[in-house]
Amino acid sequence: MRGLASVALIVVCAGLVGGPLLALAVMVGEGEPAAVMIALTRAQLPTLALSVFSMGAGAVAWALVAAVPLAWLVERTDMPFRRAIVWLAPLPLAVPPYVAAIAYAQLLGRAGTLHTWLATAQGVPPSGLAWPIFIYGNGGAAFILGLFTAPSLFLIVRAALTRASPTLEEASRGLGFGPWRTFLRVTLPLIFPAIAGGAILVFVYAAVDFGVVSLLRARTVTTTLYTYLLSGYSRPASAAIALGLVSVIWVCLAFQSLALRRVTPAGQGQRAHFGARVLSLGAWRWVALVYAVVVLGLGLLVPVAVLVGNAAQLGADLLPAFMLAQLPYLRRSLYVSAAGASFALLLSLIVALARVYLRVARPAGTLLQAGYALPGTVLGIALVALLLRVVPDLYGTAGALIIAYVVMFSAPAFQASRSALVQVTPSLEAAARGLGSSPVEVLRRVTLPLAAPGLVGGWALCFALAFRELAATIVIRPPGYDTLAVRIWAHTMDVGPDPRASAVALLMLVVAAGVWIVAWRFGNRQ
């Protein structure tokens, strides 16, 4: 029974994720080995790998700083406006990072808004004022990628904190340990799996991103990969680089699993009620609030202000009609993202259940992660090749897009469902079993309700990621089936962003905010 379930799951996951990988391998095989080798040698991959690593580490550092303290503050302290912050913190996820990159370059770049303003204040043209802030390069890309993936880390860590019972922390305080030691010795170990899982997601996102990297003039492996692919230089070599990237990321994930195997989440069970038993920060609560405002300001206020400024150029007479014309795109975006997120969560939940309860299907879980590690355009092309061979009728329908989102975003869904399930106390389930409940009933009445906030958080995360996804969507979408993210791009392509792109980006943000609030209420009501 276990073996059979394992095999079935592995087959499904292998088909979804392994299929595109296989299509890529076929692409590599189409090349002449010597030519592919030359192309790979010229790519200076070791240098680029180092660059990816430092940029990815930078992004993780920014995300950790922006997400972990914030999650702890809203869950465990009396910081003012916690409820509002819980709502606002995930919203930067709805800003496509390349839109954020354009906004920040517009604001902080040379002859950007800030530079021009400072120069004008001193009565000189911008060319006469030295400008030290460089949003460009690997540092700038790490900042943007970190800041705009931090909410995924926030969601996962916050969910872990909600589920981790505060009893242990209270015991520690009762034994006379200060809040800082309690955090380091008790809270941190409890939420460490979640932090590690979220950090890996940030790292991988940064490692395979192309939009931000190219706009901010950073150079990573994807720069070369896309150049090889889109200039027609060597498609086989670019497929080989993509496979190499996936393998390296897989190794990272394997290390993560190994590291986490030793971590046994303990002391969990009853969920802490929101706002219950909080730590009183005293005067420090205002310092905490300043930190939260800075984080939200950088991730939300700054891009929104720039976007509003741009969109306003459309004028009050054009804007309403333009927004109304976006509704069909909005409907499609909502449909494919919601469907993609739901299927991704369902699949990963099944795999995570199998893994946690039956102790099987480990390879399926690992397989699921690979889709997230493929650059979007590459995944798109590989999926087209695969779908046309296997299910040609599906290609050219919205179903193909949904499959792409399942492949891409099962990894975050899996991280979320696994950490949600791991923290459900086995003793509660054992008690339910002891009272004569069937396993299905235990799942329905005990396990899933306990894991619900984490699962809903995971769904919201996948939804937001799918909602803003561009690279694979451009390739796979049926003709005429544009999503909002595609519309932003269509208004940006060729001659740079125009006010319409900003208006669509704002619409995306507002809608994602609405979806998030509904999901959050739903998750906390259960």
Next chain:
Amino acid sequence: MVLYSARKEELFAPTIKLFEQKSGVKVIVKSGATGELALLVEQERASPRGDVYFTTDAGDADSLRVKSLMDPYKSVQAEKIPAEFKAADGSWTGIIGRSRNIMVNTNLVKPDELPKSVFDLTSSKWKDKVALASIREGGVRLWLASLIAVKGEEFTTKYLTDMLANGAKVLANHTEVTNSVLRGELPLGLTNHYYFVPKKREGAPLDLIYPDQGASEMGTLVTPLVAGIVKGARNPRAARAFVDFLLSPEGQVPMTMQEQEFPLVPGAPLGAAAVSGVRAIDQIKRPAVEFLKVAQAQKRAVDLYTPLLTG
């Protein structure tokens, strides 16, 4: 009819709308980057979903011709278009033209100091002052290919390495090149003429240089936007009607109005919205080489220079 288009949608929309009104054919547009769409046509070869491939990069269309993925069609309307802008077998046809220029920030360079040739840009005078785009941009590939076709491989390699050694900055795309010149980060940028047009209309301190126009010089490259019909297209009749329409004087008007792309037919007017500084096709001295040779040299340019110009 399904149109795979690498042209900015807003710029193409008026043309498409006019065609829909005239012909009663519904056009569904799938926009994408030119290279992406070419890859897509190739992946879909067993079951084509696009009818017309419209691209800013004739090289991509020609690579599809080489792979027999285009359905040749010689429109009557294309007869007056110079042979250099068409595939001989009709696999793709030039629709409208763009030129390859040097854009200059007039606040930073005096009129008497302007470079007259792209080959001036390797001199110490322009050290750290030139922006150019990554080879992911079709315009860059075609320009390098034209240098190879006219001046030879060795010359071109030396020119490009000298220019990079001279501190020329490789940016993500032509939009970034334009922005960096506009903001005065770099005074000069190698780019296509139509990036200049909307900025000039807004009154930006920019000028457009047509390089190498002297009698003994190589000339300024003109590249066509091209259309081709996908082999096995599901709507071949509508596809042909669309290509005919794009080439007709009526179909050309909206394109010349937007970003001042110019008709490829010598003598055709620039259009009512002409911006000062943009030239019509017969006012541009062009390289004395068939465009097809340029399109074909592209493969070599990509092989040689991709690692230099990833940016």
